[in-house]
Amino acid sequence: SLNHYPVWIGERIYFVSDRGDTREQNLWVYDCQNKDVHQITSYKEWGVGPPSKGGDEIIFENAGGLRVFNTKSVMLRQLHVEIPGAA
DSSP states (O other): OOEEEEEEETTEEEEEEOOSSSOSOEEEEEETTTOOEEESOOOSSSOBOOOEEETTEEEEEETTEEEEEETTTTEEEEEOOOOOOOO
16 A cells, blocks of 8 residues: 655644555544554545645545545535636
């Protein structure tokens, strides 16, 4: 399995990997204190694009949309982007 795009927040390293049952690129986390590794997302058809860090949040592309994972609340949400048309 391949591990890419490490993002370090606090005592945890978030990364994209194709390990796991889906064999698709998903977001994982490694806890530096207790050495625990676990999967955050479980996308089966479209993988996770390269993540970016914004404070306590990790932003990444999935299936043409943007997703935001909040590392404090451990909540995943879709980011709605609206581009206004010409007036």
